[in-house]
Amino acid sequence: MKKLINDPEQIIDEMLDGIVAGSPDDVRRLEDTTVLVRKDAPVEGKVALISGGGSGHEPAHAGYIGKGMLDGAVSGEVFTSPTPDQVFEAIKATDSGQGVLLVIKNYSGDVMNFDMAAELAESEDIKTAQVIVRDDIAVDDPESRRGVAGTIFVHKIAGAKAEAGASLEDVQQTAQKVIDNTRTMGVALSPCIMPTSGEPGFELADDEIELGIGIHGEAGIEKRKHMTADEIATELLERLLPEMDLADSDEIAVMVNGMGATPEMELNVFNRKVQSLLAEKGVKVYDTTVGNFMTSLEMAGCSLTLLKLDDELKELLDAPSSAPAFKK
Amino acid sequence: MKKLINDPEQIIDEMLDGIVAGSPDDVRRLEDTTVLVRKDAPVEGKVALISGGGSGHEPAHAGYIGKGMLDGAVSGEVFTSPTPDQVFEAIKATDSGQGVLLVIKNYSGDVMNFDMAAELAESEDIKTAQVIVRDDIAVDDPESRRGVAGTIFVHKIAGAKAEAGASLEDVQQTAQKVIDNTRTMGVALSPCIMPTSGEPGFELADDEIELGIGIHGEAGIEKRKHMTADEIATELLERLLPEMDLADSDEIAVMVNGMGATPEMELNVFNRKVQSLLAEKGVKVYDTTVGNFMTSLEMAGCSLTLLKLDDELKELLDAPSSAPAFKK
Amino acid sequence: MLIGVEETIQWLKNYNDKLSEQKDYLSQLDRAIGDGDHGINMARGFQQVADSLDDDFDDVSTVLKKTATTVMSKVGGASGPLYGTAFLKMSMACKGKEVDAGVFAEMVEAALGGIKQRGKSEEGEKTMVDVWSPVLDMLREGEFDAERLKKTAEDAMQNTEDMTATKGRASYFKERSQGNLDPGAVSSYYLFAELADVIGKGA
Amino acid sequence: MLIGVEETIQWLKNYNDKLSEQKDYLSQLDRAIGDGDHGINMARGFQQVADSLDDDFDDVSTVLKKTATTVMSKVGGASGPLYGTAFLKMSMACKGKEVDAGVFAEMVEAALGGIKQRGKSEEGEKTMVDVWSPVLDMLREGEFDAERLKKTAEDAMQNTEDMTATKGRASYFKERSQGNLDPGAVSSYYLFAELADVIGKGA
C-alpha cells in the first residue's frame, strides 16, 4: 500500500510540524514534545481544555485547537496513547491558574496515561479535572464503552463553556452532561493500513462489513455481508435511538463522521436516510454535521453520533469556534 | 470494492438530498434538478456566482455554497458535466438582476454545457459572464489546462467580491485575476472506484504513482516508481514555482488538497516539506489551507496549489464565508 | 424518400439498443484515453430518447428536434452538447422537407458544422468529427448507398486509432492516445451503421 | 545475591534484543485481539531503555528507576504505564538493598500490586497480570530456581490462551479473544525468561 509519507518512524513528528507550518498564527508546538497548543496559551483567566490520544484520527485532535474549543492536543504514536510526560507538558503550557480539563477517551492506555499526568500536575499544584468519553454503544457494558466521534461534541461544548469563563468544576460538569447524552455507533467497510507495518490493521473479507467497529479496528458487534447505505443507516439508528431516552420535545444534534476514505458523496447518501428516518420517527434535529472528524487513517466507513440537547447545550454548540476542523 | 451507497443510478439524487437534509437552513434544492442554491437565493442586489461540474469531487461544489462564496452549484453525474438545462435553472434561481458569473473548469464538456446555458440565459435577457479555470500545469498548452483545486480560490475570492457588492464585470475581472495567478499540480497514489461500474477509473501498478494526474484520472505527466512525500513535494514545487512569476515582495496562498482517501496525517507530512522548501527559497506564505477540497472520490494522493496574492486578493481571501467546506 | 417518421424512430430505437449493448465497451475505450464514462453517458441519454419517441410525430424534423433536446438534457459530458447540437442541426436542415439523399447530405453537413463549431474542433483531432466528416464527403458524392455509408463510417472510425488527440479529455493522453479508438468516433459509427441497417432493410 | 547492577543491565539489554526480535510476533498477537501495536510499543520503548543504560549506576534500584521513567515516557499505550509502574515499584522495593531471592519476591509483589492498581485489573482477565501473579506465587515458595521461573512464566503465558479478556482493548473482542495469547502476557513471559537466562548463566 502506497502512502504519502517519508520514514514511518518520523510520521508523527513530521505531521506535527506540518500542522504548525499550516497554521503558524494559531498553534505552536512545545519543543521536543508531541504537544500542540493554542499560540496564545495559556489564555489568561480561562480554564484550559486538553485532549489527545493515539494519532491516526486526524483532524482529531489538533484540528480542534482554537478559540472556543481546545487549548492543547497531545499526540501519541499511531493508535497508541501518548505518555504521561507529554500530557503533563500540555497541562503546564495551557494552565493559566484556572485549572485544566482533560478530555479522555475510554481506552485503558489513555485513561492510565492521562491519569498519571494528572498526578504529576497535582505534585506541582496544578488543578486538573477529567472527563472520560464513552459514547460507543457497540460495547454493551457502559463502563467499558469506548470514546469515539462523540468526543468532538465534548470539545465543542465544553470548549465554549470554558471560553465563556466558567470554572473548572462547571466546565467539567457541562462536559459530563455532553458525555451522558451522546451515543455513537460506526461501521467499517475496509481496514486502514498501519504506516509502520504497511499491513491492514484488521481483516475484512471483500464482501464483508463490520458493524460497531472501534476507531482502532477493535472488534465490533458483528460482521455482515455487504449492506446498502440505507440498511446501515437504519441498523445504526435502531440501535442508537433506544439508548437516547428522548422525550417528545427533545432536539438532537447529529454527526455523520467519515472514517477516512469514504467519499463525502457517500456520507451524504447515508445522511439522507438518517434524516428521513429521524423525521419519520418524529425526532427533531437541531443541527447536523457531515464530514471527517474522527478518522482511522484511510479506513472506509462511517459513524453516526446523536447528542440530546438542552438549551445550554444548544447555545454552547452554536457558540463561535476558530478551530480549523470545526469552525463555527 | 465496497461503497456506502444504495443504487448507483440514484447516487447523485440521494447525495443532493443528503446535503440539503444536513443543511436545511442554508441550502435548498431546485425541484427536479441537480441544482443546489443558497436558501436565500436570489440575494437582492448581489451578483450571483454559480459553479459546478461532474460529481465525485465533493465537497466541490455544493460545499462552497454560502454567504461569501457560491450562490448555486450544479451537479452532473459522476465525472460528467451537467447539462445546459440544469445550469440554466441555477442561473434563473440565483439571478437577482445583477447578473450571474459562471465559474467553469476547463473541460470540453463543462465549457460547452455552461456556454449553452449562457445562450439560454441570453435568450431570456439574463446577464451572465464566464471565467474558465485552468490551473493544472500538468498540461503544457495553457489553453488546454484543466481546472482543478485552484477553483476553490476562485469561488472564495470572487464570492467575497460579489458579496461586497461589486458589479458583474468587476467580479469577473477579480475571478480572472485569481485564475491568472493560480497554479496547481497533483499526484495520484491509487485510483478511485467508479460507483456505476465498481471498477477503478484508471490503472496504477502497486509500486507506481502518477504525477500530474487529472481529477478524473486523465493522464498526467508521468508514472513513477513510488516516491516519498518529501520527494513529491519537491517535484511539484519545482514545477510550480517557475510558473508563478514571483517577485521578492510577493506573498502567496498555499492549498494542500487531498484527493479523497489520503489521511490528513499524510497531507500534513507533505505540507511540512512544502512549507520548509518555500521558506528556503524565500517565498512568503500569507495563508495555508490543508484538507479535502477538490477530491476524486476515494482516489489517494494530493494536489498542491499556489496563488500569488496582491492586497485586493488578500482582503477577499480573508473575508468571511459561511460555506461549510470553507468557513472563514 | 430515404426515411420517414417511422424509420427515423426505428433508427433511434435501434441505436439505443446498440448503445446499451456496447455501453461497457464504449466506457472501456473512454477509460483508456478519457474518464471512462462515454458508454454510460450515451446509454443513459438514448434510453430517454427511445422512451420519448412513443408519441405521434408529424415529420422527421420533429422527431430529431425532440431527440436533440433529450440528448442535450440527459447525456451530459462533452458528448451531450455535441450530439445534441448534431441532432438539432439535422432537425433544422430538414424542417418542412422530405428526407431524400440530398436532404440527408445537407443534414449531415449542418450537423458536422454544428459539432465543429460547438467543439471548436477540426478533422484529424481524433474525435467524432473524424467519422462525421468522411461520411459527409461520401454522401456528397451522390447516390445513397446504405452499405457504403456503413463501410465509410467504419473505416473512419478505425482511422481514429492512429491519430493523436488534441481535443477533449483524450488530448491529455497525448501520444498515449495513439493505438486506441476514439470512443465518440465509435458511437458515431454505430449511429450511421444503425441508419444503414434501417434503410437497407426498408429498401 | 541474585542480581547486581551488571546483571540487571544485561537482563534489560537482552530483553530489548528479544523484543526487537519478536516485535512483529507481538504486534500480530495484538492485531488478533487488540490494535496491533504491542510489539512496536515495547520495542520502541526498550530500545530507549537499552540506550540509557550505558551510564554508571550505583545500585539495582537506580537502574530500575531509570528504566521505569524511560518506559513511562517512551512506550505509550496501555503497556507503557503498566510496565512503567512495574519497574518503578520494583525499584522502590529494592531501594538500599541487595537483591536476593527474598527481595526479588518483594519486588515482584510490589510490581504486581502496582500493575493491578494502575490497570484496575485482577487475575483471570487475560492480561499481563496472569503472568506476574503465578510468578509471584512461585517466588514466594522459597528457593530461587531460574529454570522454574522460566517454566512458570511460560505456562502462565500459555494459560492466557483460553481466557476471555475483560480488560484493555482485547476485552472488546469478548469470546473472540479466546484461542489467542494475550500479547502483554507474552512480553511479560519474555521478561522473566530473560532474567532466568541471565541468572542461570551467572550461577
Ligand SMILES: Nc1ncnc2c1ncn2[C@@H]1O[C@H](COP(=O)(O)OP(=O)(O)O)[C@@H](O)[C@H]1O
Ligand atoms: N471538442 C470536441 N470536439 C469534438 N468532439 C469532442 C470534443 N471533445 C470531446 N469530443 C468527443 O466526445 C467524446 C467523449 O465523450 P464523453 O466521454 O461522453 O464526455 P467527456 O469527455 O466529458 O467525459 C470523445 O471521444 C470525442 O469523440
Ligand SMILES: Nc1ncnc2c1ncn2[C@@H]1O[C@H](COP(=O)(O)OP(=O)(O)O)[C@@H](O)[C@H]1O
Ligand atoms: N487494564 C489493564 N490491566 C492490566 N493489563 C492490561 C490492561 N490493559 C491492557 N493491558 C495489557 O496491555 C497489553 C496491550 O498493550 P499495548 O498493545 O501496548 O497497548 P494498547 O492496548 O493501548 O494498544 C495487553 O495485552 C494486556 O496484557
Ligand SMILES: [Mg+2]
Ligand atoms: Mg494501542
Ligand SMILES: [Mg+2]
Ligand atoms: Mg466525463
Ligand SMILES: [Mg+2]
Ligand atoms: Mg468521458
Ligand SMILES: [Mg+2]
Ligand atoms: Mg495494542
